[in-house]
Amino acid sequence: MRVAKACRQCRSSKRKCIRSDSHGPCVQCSKRQIPCSGKLKAIRGAQLLPCHVESPNAQEDDDDGANLPEDIVIELVEHYISKIHDRPHSLFHLPTLRMSVRKGAINKALLLAICAMGSRFSASAEIRKLEHQLTEKSKRLLLADLENICLETIQTSVLVANLCAAIGNSSSEALFFRISIGMAQIMRLPLVDPGDTVVMGELKRRIWWTLYMADRWYSSGLDLPRQIIDSERSTELPMEESTFRDLSIDQLTLDTPWKPGLWAYMITLVDVFGPIQDLNHRIVQEHVEDDEIDRCAYDLSRKLDAWEKSLPADIILNEENLQRHKQKSNGGPFVALHLGFHHYSTLLYFQYLESKGTSTSTTKMFAERCKYHASSYSALLKFARENEGFKAVYPTVGHMAIVSSSVLLHTLLFGDEDKIPSARNSLNANFEALVELEHYWPSLKSMV
Structure with missing residues (x-):
């Protein structure tokens, strides 16, 4: 079989692939400001995605959108940070995340899920089109390594759940959130181990509270029972976001007074959201007297x-x-x-x-x-x-x-x-x- 010399982008658009630099993008990709697969093969050793040994399916891997050049990966990660992080979920210590991405030390499925989220905000239509491919690749890698119960697997599963929700796939959203919660419970989150740094302890808490909040959101959409009961609500709330962000990765003690962060108030607020959902569910599913509804609504309004x-x-x-x-x-x-x-x-x-x-x-x-x-x-x-x-x-x-x-x-x-x-x-x-x-x-x- 003849080896293709044109990049994937030119082959798919039936354009002539011309390159002046064997290590750079072709002329057409440069004009269109899109990633060039020809360039990706040339800089494979410099990619931020974890390196892997070339296999007979290497061309298939190139075609799934998983191999992105360094500058695009960083752009998509920053889109995720500036538009998603600390809103619907709080999963990362940003200095640790950025360092892991730059060093290529981040789990590949996790990085793909982050990039899939970030790709939706790219100015390039070609990059936005990669969202489905990035999501599917992340999902395949996640499912292939599902028995690897660790924080990165939970983080990936939460992001995949959000990506499923974004396309209206509520069943898969619930499935991946339940996988995340199950893993967190197996790991005994948010218990802090004696050797944990301040960053690790706070990260465990934030991941746990993310799941606590998600459990109250996704379960209502499919009328499912919640997996995290309110008695598990006793753990510490998240600290102030700027303090967390400024912590050094290996810091063993908090050298400033602890102060609750924005996420702490999101959690105390969502404590009221659950009962509001329960009341609305009862009104729809059961015959509840008006006086009882008014009494419950009044109690919740006071909260x-x-x-x-x-x-x-x-x-x-x-x-x-x-x-x-x-x-x-x-x-x-x-x-x-x-x-x-x-x-x-x-x-x-x-x-x-x-x-x-x-x-x-x-x-x-x-x-x-x-x-x-x-x-x-x-x-x-x-x-x-x-x-x-x-x-x-x-x-x-x-x-x-x-x-x-x-x-x-x-x-x-x-x-x-x-x-x-x-x-x-x-x-x-x-x-x-x-x-x-x-x-x-x-x-x-x-x-x-």
């Missing part, structure tokens, strides 16, 4: 109020704190925390938009709160889109924006005349956000 009142001065949502967290590179996670609060509140009060009978002062107040939180969600998301340093483009944002929009639409159709212009503006802002999010997560189109 949400207590959570908001318990926030320290530097975690309260205001302009000063937005800028403070942006300067600490925590603008996106700070916005994510408060988007979650407005969403959970909207879900609790949603049932009160329609009068079920005799209205009381409490039910009227709950209906107004629902509208307030839906509008507040829209306003905060609009701010995040219009200001640098507050990226909120993870898939769940779209789901939450749709819930907010349904409330705004109700106001537009049935609300008082003086509320209609504001509702229309907020609805338009949500629509613009959803259009942008569809660019990254096309499966949202089926939800709009």
